[in-house]
Amino acid sequence: MTFTDEIREEADRMWEAILDHPMVRELGQGTLDEAPFRYWVRQDYVYLIEYSRLFALGASKASTLDHMGTFADLLESTVTVEMDLHRSYAEEFGIGEAELEATTPSPTTRAYTDFLVRTAALGTFGDTVAALLPCMWGFNETGTRLAASGESDDERYATWIDMYSGEEFTELTDWCKGLMNDVATNATESDRERYRELFVTSARYEYRFWDAAWRQEAWEV
Secondary structure, eight states, rough: OOOHTTTHHHHHHHHHHHSSHHHHHHHHOOOOOOEEEHHHHHHHHHHHHHHHHHHHHHHOOOOSHHHHHHHHHHHHHHIIIHHHHHHHHHHHEEEEEEHHHHHHOOOHHHHHHHHHHHHHSSOHHHHHHHHHHHHHHHHEEEEEEEEHHHSSSSSHHHHHHHHHHHHHHHHHHHHHHHHHHHHTTOOOHHHHHHHHHHHHHHHHHHHHHHHHHTTTOOOOO
């Protein structure tokens, strides 16, 4: 049994909680109000800036040229392809790129990205892979399951679903899961337990990220 098979039950519990959240349900139905989605676009944009740092840190710790090259490719792909989607959404909402980049991270965004960057900076290569996996796996599962339930009535949300359920992102998710399995194969039991804890923490933040957008979370003082 692979490591991702072992954590599948915990992962599914996280993905099902996300899919049951009203923000995600309404996104899938095409009935989501524009305000929380605008908030999500802005917060996810600044999140992706920090998420890209994980790929840079991962490349620096990779033990093979193949892994180093792939992490470099992921960095480039994130700051162009994935963030281009956010820039196009922002343009529809009348939000300029400078304004988008000047977005103040919410408490949840700050906590999640600080956790990720700290893990990548201080931890091992395996720790980095475990911490970044929930973002890819969670979005792919969410997009795939929403796509299977029917086309969203809102073109903007349908575009989101198409991207994260699409073949390219699914292949990327499968690659990351495979990398996690490779890293865990020869890991000690204590390493594997640490990977599990890092994975679960990131997955919990994935849920909180959706919830923060739904509530349009802000700093209280």
